[in-house]
């Protein structure tokens with residue numbers, strides 16, 4: 001299921017919970033259509049997109065964590081697949097785009113905080129750090145958010161990044177994939193590519 005990766009030396013991955021808009025963002029970045037939809041769990045195995053002469057691939061991963069209507073066993077299997085995929089390819093992944101739903105992510109994190117549980121988004125964000133994969137949190141669906149600055153500050157707070165969010169523009173990028181509003185994300189991704197002397201990949205972002 002996760003062994004579909006084309007043999008490419010460099011990679012960017014889109015990760016995040018189900019239904020946050022990863023495949024929609026993938027479409028905007030590549031100009032190629034992938035399955036998207038209202039129901040969580042649309043993407044069941046990675047979507048890879050590579051460009052013939054380039055040694056580079058963009059990968060849209062299935063949803064990480066809860067998906068209503070998908071049996072728990074299957075969810076866990078997908079989650080394990082994602083963790084292994086990231087571990088196995090960490091050296092090649094130049095940047096991870098961790099997509100969250102700007103409208104609901106704070107509520108979901110707060111609902112699952114405390115006790116023994118670690119919210120999926122917090123777990124994923126820290127896991128990417130552990131693997132030393134440069135990460136941009138793409139806060140998607142900003143077209144549905146009214147209190148923009150407060151919301152972005154709250155997201156930073158939950159991820160352990162000291163607000164205000166404006167000092168984290170290499171890490172936190174408010175976007176609306178559906179509307180094709182991706183400027184802050186493209187800027188942030190380029191910063192990480194530049195740091196790794198990969199300005200040659202700017203054509204993709």
Ligand SMILES: Nc1nc2c(ncn2[C@@H]2O[C@H](COP(=O)(O)OP(=O)(O)OP(=O)(O)O)[C@@H](O)[C@H]2O)c(=O)[nH]1
Nearest residue numbers: 019020021022023024036037041042043063177178
């Ligand atoms: N309002 C709004 N809706 C969006 C935006 N981006 C995506 N959506 C909608 O969110 C829903 C889920 O989008 P997908 O791209 O399928 O989400 P996904 O993260 O790939 O979901 P899985 O494949 O299940 O992990 C769809 O109904 C999209 O149209 C956005 O910027 N704004």
Ligand SMILES: [Mg+2]
Nearest residue numbers: 022023042043
């Ligand atoms: Mg998808």
